[in-house]
Amino acid sequence: MEVTANIFKALSEIIRLRIMRLLIKAKKELCVCEIVDALDETQYNVSRHLNILKNVGLVSDRRAGTWILYSLSSKNVRFNQKLIETIESIPSDKEDDDMVRLRKRLKMRVKGRCVIGYKGKGG
Amino acid sequence: MEVTANIFKALSEIIRLRIMRLLIKAKKELCVCEIVDALDETQYNVSRHLNILKNVGLVSDRRAGTWILYSLSSKNVRFNQKLIETIESIPSDKEDDDMVRLRKRLKMRVKGRCVIGYKGKGG
DNA sequence: ATAGTATATGTAAAATAACGCATATATACA
């Protein structure tokens, strides 16, 4: 029960919901700098919020050189699956901008991999 | 998006999750005093948390004399429906005690209606 | 080792939220 409350708490901030939407829609691993540019938020904030999502088991990470790639957690608990469906059913508005920026950013990948840091806000 | 974040925030406190579980499992309107006794929490806390759930549209209320009856919101938006399913899939632990107390409490109804106030903690 | 890049985190300040108590509101009934 407390675990569940913490999962909902993790989804109770817009920036974290935007991160989840991004990962759900992108359907692929994203590195931190790509998420930073897609959301147009500071690096340290994105990093912190990613950590919160990770702590409740919603996302997982993997290192690839200096880059760290985040993706939806593969723990396919029934609850998590329902939750993803719920998030998918959120009516769109602002996060569309995120996807536009993400797509632009993903074009900068070389051979499918991120090769540059974030361009936007400092941190 | 912000609306959704607020809905998740409403579900990020254990007491509010317990209220939601109670209403989902009971499958009927419950008056505030019945919820107070089922959760064994103070009247003012239950009242406050019910108001938070109501403000985000998860529950709705209806007056019946001095009693106010709460139920799941009938707004059957797809998102809300998914959310209910998600909450239903939460593994049980503590809220089972809530249901035991609720059932005991519901037996005190007369002709299917609550006729007494709460017995438990003050407020 | 050194420099450069990507990501994470300690800390303090600001903003939010929860709790307890007392009290207010609304209704019922005499």
Place this chain on the structure above:
DNA sequence: TGTATATATGCGTTATTTTACATATACTAT
């Protein structure tokens, strides 16, 4: 009108969360 009951709320205190800045860590390449 006055009392009793059910529910809601204003306010102060405490606890939690978010943010911003600076800096630390981890890795790569020279």
